[in-house]
Amino acid sequence: MVRRRTRVYPDDPSGPFPAPPATITDREGRPIEIRPLADGDREPLVDLYVRFDPVDRAQGIPPTGEERIRTWLEPILADGKNVVACHDGAVVGHATLVPDVEDPAAVDDPREVAWELAIFVLQAYQRAGIGTRLLEHLLGHAGEQGIDRVWLTVERWNAPAIALYERVGFEVCGAESFEQEMSIRLE
Amino acid sequence: MNVLLGIEGSDESVRALEATLERTLEADDELTVAVVEKSTAERSVAETRALATDRLETAGIDATVTTLEGDPGSALVDFAERESFDMVVIGGGTQSPMGKIRLGPITEFVLLNAPATVKLVR
Numbered sequence: 001m002v003r004r005r006t007r008v009y010p011d012d013p014s015g016p017f018p019a020p021p022a023t024i025t026d027r028e029g030r031p032i033e034i035r036p037l038a039d040g041d042r043e044p045l046v047d048l049y050v051r052f053d054p055v056d057r058a059q060g061i062p063p064t065g066e067e068r069i070r071t072w073l074e075p076i077l078a079d080g081k082n083v084v085a086c087h088d089g090a091v092v093g094h095a096t097l098v099p100d101v102e103d104p105a106a107v108d109d110p111r112e113v114a115w116e117l118a119i120f121v122l123q124a125y126q127r128a129g130i131g132t133r134l135l136e137h138l139l140g141h142a143g144e145q146g147i148d149r150v151w152l153t154v155e156r157w158n159a160p161a162i163a164l165y166e167r168v169g170f171e172v173c174g175a176e177s178f179e180q181e182m183s184i185r186l187e
Numbered sequence: 188m189n190v191l192l193g194i195e196g197s198d199e200s201v202r203a204l205e206a207t208l209e210r211t212l213e214a215d216d217e218l219t220v221a222v223v224e225k226s227t228a229e230r231s232v233a234e235t236r237a238l239a240t241d242r243l244e245t246a247g248i249d250a251t252v253t254t255l256e257g258d259p260g261s262a263l264v265d266f267a268e269r270e271s272f273d274m275v276v277i278g279g280g281t282q283s284p285m286g287k288i289r290l291g292p293i294t295e296f297v298l299l300n301a302p303a304t305v306k307l308v309r
Binding site for chain 1: 283284285286287288289290291292294295
């Protein structure tokens with residue numbers, strides 16, 4: 001079942017963050033296009049998760065197997081805010097925000113709800129600075145849409161991810177268990 | 188096997204109860220049900236206790252149902268230690284809107300501190 005919790009957000013907002021689209025050069029010298037998800041991106045996105053190495057799964061996502069991947073992506077694509085990183089015609093990174101609410105269709109104002117964040121970068125494109133830029137552009141995209149509260153959970157032994165989230169302004173919140181909860185307030 | 192099932196008033200606990208009843212009948216285990224209090228749970232201790240008693244009766248299982256006071260994780264672990272259970276069963280694992288599996292602090296405490304094998308019903 002889905003459990004909703006009350007959550008603490010930082011008093012001070014973070015930002016401003018750059019809004020997509022943008023083309024960046026990663027640390028390997030590759031041109032990477034960062035843009036909101038467009039029509040026609042569904043299949044390349046499925047392909048990203050089919051190619052994703054399960055060793056980097058966290059807390060059960062992304063699922064493995066094309067069928068389960070499609071089922072998992074359905075509400076993310078229908079109700080979420082999505083930004084992708086593309087290289088050579090392929091989607092190589094995906095950052096998403098999903099509304100933390102029972103009935104996403106009933107949300108008129110994105111400020112009414114908190115949004116859960118997740119980000120995945122294909123293994124061959126990790127450690128090249130893409131994740132940070134993708135994350136910043138997702139938050140810029142979110143700000144443009146009027147979203148002001150974003151949260152996430154991260155496995156608490158995943159120090160590099162926690163450091164990345166802290167760099168952009170996320171703060172640790174909530175009780176510690178296997179996962180660490182973090183939140184950010186946007187301008 | 189001498190099994191301790193720890194439940195609070197959440198839906199995950201009800202699932203754990205159902206799975207354990209089934210297993211108890213199959214394996215002919217000795218079962219004790221301990222009800223602990225979790226303030227954020229959907230059901231109160233009294234409601235949870237009544238539900239457990241009712242399900243046990245329906246299943247035709249003769250089990251002790253007890254209520255443990257205090258911090259839920261530590262109360263369960265203490266009880267398991269005192270009564271030398273072979274296995275502790277708990278429910279746990281909720282899903283975030285994104286589909287991430289989350290294990291709470293009670294689950295973590297019991298997994299790491301119980302003196303016996305812990306079965307986590309998801």
